[in-house]
Amino acid sequence: MPNENILEMKQIEIQFPGVKALDKVDFSLRAGEIHSLLGENGAGKSTLIKCLTGVHHKDAGTILLEGREIQPQSPQHAIELGISTVYQEVNLCPNLTVAENIFVGRQPMRHRQIDWKTINRRAEELMARFHLDIDVTRPLSYYSTAVQQMVSIARAVDIQAKILILDEPTSSLDDNEVNLLFDVMNDLKRDGMGIIFITHFLDQVYAVSDRLTILRNGHLIGTFGIKDISKVELVTQMVGKDMDTIFNLKRAEVAGDARDMLSASHIGAPGQVDDISLTVKKGELVGFAGLLGSGRTETAEMLFGSKHATKGEIVIDGSKASINKPYDALKLGMAFCPEDRKLDGIISDLSIRENIMLAIQARRGFMHPISKAEQNELADKYINALKIATPDAEKKIGELSGGNQQKVILARWMATEPKVLILDEPTRGIDIGAKAEIQRLMLEMCGDGVSVIFISSELDEIIRCSNRVIVMRDREKVAELNGETCSQHQILSIIAEGSAAVGGAAE
Numbered sequence: 001m002p003n004e005n006i007l008e009m010k011q012i013e014i015q016f017p018g019v020k021a022l023d024k025v026d027f028s029l030r031a032g033e034i035h036s037l038l039g040e041n042g043a044g045k046s047t048l049i050k051c052l053t054g055v056h057h058k059d060a061g062t063i064l065l066e067g068r069e070i071q072p073q074s075p076q077h078a079i080e081l082g083i084s085t086v087y088q089e090v091n092l093c094p095n096l097t098v099a100e101n102i103f104v105g106r107q108p109m110r111h112r113q114i115d116w117k118t119i120n121r122r123a124e125e126l127m128a129r130f131h132l133d134i135d136v137t138r139p140l141s142y143y144s145t146a147v148q149q150m151v152s153i154a155r156a157v158d159i160q161a162k163i164l165i166l167d168e169p170t171s172s173l174d175d176n177e178v179n180l181l182f183d184v185m186n187d188l189k190r191d192g193m194g195i196i197f198i199t200h201f202l203d204q205v206y207a208v209s210d211r212l213t214i215l216r217n218g219h220l221i222g223t224f225g226i227k228d229i230s231k232v233e234l235v236t237q238m239v240g241k242d243m244d245t246i247f248n249l250k251r252a253e254v255a256g257d258a259r260d261m262l263s264a265s266h267i268g269a270p271g272q273v274d275d276i277s278l279t280v281k282k283g284e285l286v287g288f289a290g291l292l293g294s295g296r297t298e299t300a301e302m303l304f305g306s307k308h309a310t311k312g313e314i315v316i317d318g319s320k321a322s323i324n325k326p327y328d329a330l331k332l333g334m335a336f337c338p339e340d341r342k343l344d345g346i347i348s349d350l351s352i353r354e355n356i357m358l359a360i361q362a363r364r365g366f367m368h369p370i371s372k373a374e375q376n377e378l379a380d381k382y383i384n385a386l387k388i389a390t391p392d393a394e395k396k397i398g399e400l401s402g403g404n405q406q407k408v409i410l411a412r413w414m415a416t417e418p419k420v421l422i423l424d425e426p427t428r429g430i431d432i433g434a435k436a437e438i439q440r441l442m443l444e445m446c447g448d449g450v451s452v453i454f455i456s457s458e459l460d461e462i463i464r465c466s467n468r469v470i471v472m473r474d475r476e477k478v479a480e481l482n483g484e485t486c487s488q489h490q491i492l493s494i495i496a497e498g499s500a501a502v503g504g505a506a507e
């Protein structure tokens with residue numbers, strides 16, 4: 001019965017202080033359908049989901065599940081109704097085992113005792129369905145984010161949900177893991193489950209969806225069959241501008257006599273990366289390409305002192321640097337916006353302004369308070385530049401949408417006025433319009449003489465922005481290419497083969 005509506009949400013409204021997050025939004029889901037929900041950061045996607053899962057209560061509108069009106073009161077209630085969610089942030093218990101995480105709160109009992117044998121066996125069966133051969137009696141924290149993500153999906157699947165909601169589940173998965181997830185989604189779809197999929201990766205939308213719905217600023221733009229809307233049209237509808245206007249960027253120009261701003265020779269540490277040398281000139285943007293786990297992040301962490309380099313030498317702006325901890329690097333004019341921004345940075349109860357000020361305050365020293373006027377000016381500058389969706393700078397960061405929280409953390413590091421700025425996957429989880437704004441801002445900073453190291457898994461943005469591209473593989477630097485002349489294909493084949501022999505090397 002693929003055409004039957006399993007879910008209908010009609011005229012949904014939700015008002016937060018200062019923001020109408022949803023305004024008369026209609027959404028429907030069929031049994032046996034994968035339906036993508038799209039929109040810029042802050043468009044209202046998570047809010048629509050949370051109103052279905054009982055986290056937020058709608059101010060107006062109706063929700064029909066299999067034709068009957070429901071009023072989800074709490075996440076637990078939603079689960080009982082057959083609605084399961086995997087959120088943007090994995091929220092399981094890291095200390096419990098994989099099996100315990102799948103069955104927590106609903107453990108099968110035998111002779112009044114928890115039936116561990118059954119739990120572990122069923123957990124193994126479930127994991128096998130996901131083609132994961134793992135020890136389910138190990139703590140969840142032992143495994144990668146990808147596995148953890150699969151565990152939370154397994155839990156949802158085992159509850160025999162009618163509706164499965166995936167809110168940006170793929171942002172920390174590599175290509176193989178994404179394909180695995182898609183296999184599972186297609187399996188579940190064949191069983192008649194309705195799946196709502198939220199992502200900022202448009203290629204993924206086209207790879208799995210049957211239909212898609214676009215939200216903009218809390219309004220419904222429309223619902224389309226996947227074959228009825230082109231990618232170009234989709235972006236235009238989401239952002240309200242066409243792609244060429246969005247990505248009209250100009251690579252930074254590096255002066256011929258530009259001096260070396262950062263140069264690392266033969267740095268490494270056991271178990272991290274072995275022997276990396278690189279140079280970034282003043283005003284230059286160097287892109288780091290490579291797969292997850294190829295050593296890009298470890299290299300950046302060593303440059304910034306969050307991991308200790310046991311060998312090699314780092315020279316910053318002509319002087320040999322001794323960087324043992326991030327504070328040393330910060331003092332030398334470096335800034336590093338890490339990949340895992342959730343773990344590394346958000347203080348939910350502080351305002352946007354306060355969250356932005358943290359790093360610059362640390363750099364200037366706590367004996368030199370920053371005036372309220374300057375704070376306001378800086379906060380407003382970045383709210384505008386990064387298009388952070390908020391009524392003002394005083395809103396608590398915890399109340400922003402996921403992507404907008406990330407933009408605040410980026411702003412925190414950009415605001416330190418660094419000489420060397422390292423950005424690790426800065427555009428992950430960020431919508432396509434804001435991605436372009438971040439790229440524009442990076443290039444502008446290069447124009448002002450800042451040296452930027454840009455780590456990204458998306459080759460198109462590496463190629464669009466970089467003056468030079470360093471390709472990493474298996475914790476080694478395998479190639480250095482001229483950013484203006486190299487191609488995606490070339491980088492991909494180097495990543496695949498690990499050969500540095502492909503042409504186009506700079507210097």
Ligand SMILES: Nc1ncnc2c1ncn2[C@@H]1O[C@H](COP(=O)(O)OP(=O)(O)OP(=O)(O)O)[C@@H](O)[C@H]1O
Nearest residue numbers: 016021041042043044045046047399400401402403
């Ligand atoms: N708990 C909250 N309190 C106040 N405002 C909120 C709250 N949650 C969300 N908002 C606001 O509602 C709007 C919609 O946010 P939502 O999280 O639904 O966006 P989103 O489409 O999921 O974006 P993203 O792609 O960044 O995750 C935003 O303006 C956000 O600031």
Ligand SMILES: [Mg+2]
Nearest residue numbers: 045046401402
């Ligand atoms: Mg969201």
